[in-house]
Amino acid sequence: MTPSPDPRRFGDRKKDRIDALAQTTGSAGSAGRPGVDSGAQGGAVLTVADAGRVAGGEGQSLIASAWRRLRRNPVFLTGAAITFIFVVLAIVGPWVAPHDPAAQPLLNQVRQQTNPVPGAQPGFPLGGDTVGRDLLSRLLVGGRQTLIVGVLATLGGLLGGLTLGTLAGALGGWVDALVMRIVDVMLSIPGLILAVSIAAIAASPSQTTVIVAIAVVQIPIFARLLRGSMLAQRASDHVLAARALGVKPHAIVFRHMLPNSLGPVIVQATLVLATAIIEAAGLSFLGLGNPDDRQPEWGQMLGQAQNLVSDYPHLAIYPALCIIVVALGFTLMGESLREALDPKSRR
Structure with a gap:
């Protein structure tokens, strides 16, 4: 009669195989990791910190990763340099x-028939006007x-767009429908018109009318963009978790949805600022x-130089x-920011 196998011996052999496999895996996994002794007889001992660490270095936030890309981007550096010089000179x-820009030190040289525009001369490298x-x-x-x-018009459009976009994205329903219909009507009209x-x-x-006019034109751009971001x-998950925990709706909107x-919207503001400067120049050119x-x-x-362009184009x-x-x-700065903050553009 053949004796039946001892179940305890079978269990011991299975345990030995599992221990050997674990020892082999631990030694192989620790071979390329600094700070872990791969030659230890008992295999590598993993801590909780090691278990949560991703190979290849520490993680980076979105802002840190975007800045790392921007500081090596020649397009962004060019745009930032131009913007910095402009702001410094404006200040x-x-x-x-x-x-004095209102003084007339070259008035005695203005001759309507022979010399309506004084040319360049010592002390006046670009000459004078009419x-x-x-x-x-x-x-x-x-x-x-x-x-x-440009800045005040962009801020005005940004504040108006934030108000409408927050209402549409946070409340939804008929409020969203009403706000979006207003935005659609505004977008259907060309901005300059x-x-x-x-x-x-x-x-x-006046200068105030120009600021108000440009700000109103920019409101639907910010409102639509913010509304789409808030709907997303x-x-x-973090908004659903906040609701499940009983966080008040206004706290969810202003602490979780709006900041994220x-x-x-901020990236778009840099692009809109360029458009606002061009539109302000256009309105001033038209005499508005x-x-x-x-x-x-x-x-x-x-606008003042348009009648003298053929003879004195430098004006x-x-x-x-x-x-x-x-x-x-x-x-250039706005487009670089958009690419740096967009995960789809990363390679």
Whole structure:
């Protein structure tokens, strides 16, 4: 009669095989890891910290990863350099300008028939305008007015868009439908035509009317973008967890949904700022800006030079180049930020 196998011996052999396999796996896994003794007879001992560590280094936040890419991006560095120079000159322009932009030191050289525009000369490297004012000083001081109009118009559009986008994305339902229909109507009108219409309604043209007109044009852009980001946040895990824990709705909106939806909106603001500068110059060119030319602005200077472009093109070329270069700087910086913060663009 054949004796039956001892179940205890079978269990011991199975246990020995499992222990040997675990020892082999632990030794192989620790061979390339610093700080772990791969030659130990008993295999590697993994701690809780080792179990949660990803091979290849520590993780990075989205902002840190974006900055690491941006500081090596020549497009971003070019745009940031242009923007920095523009902001610095706009701030210190009135102090570094060689002459008062409203003074007329070259008026005695203006001859309507023979010399309507004084040319370049010592102390006036770009010459003067039709009433004897220093062109370089007006360009330097005009940068501040252009920056003020662009920044305030962008902030106004951003605040209006944040309000409408938050209402639509947080409340949903009929509020979302109503806000989006208003936004669709505003987007159906070309931006420059809408801005011209709003500025023309004002009793008298001024810098304030330009700011308001451009801000209204930018509101639907921010509102639609923020609304889409907040709708994506409504279905996210952390929002569902907050609701399950009984967090109040307004706290969910302002502590969880809105802060996590502002990234694309802030990036878009840098792009809109370039558009606002161009639109402000367009309105001033059409005569809808500040009528007081004692406070120069690039678009205003461009409009005043339109009758002399054929004979004295530099009066229009200099302010036009300033507008183009500054808008290009903000555009390059904004596009680089968008690519750096977009996971789909990473390689």
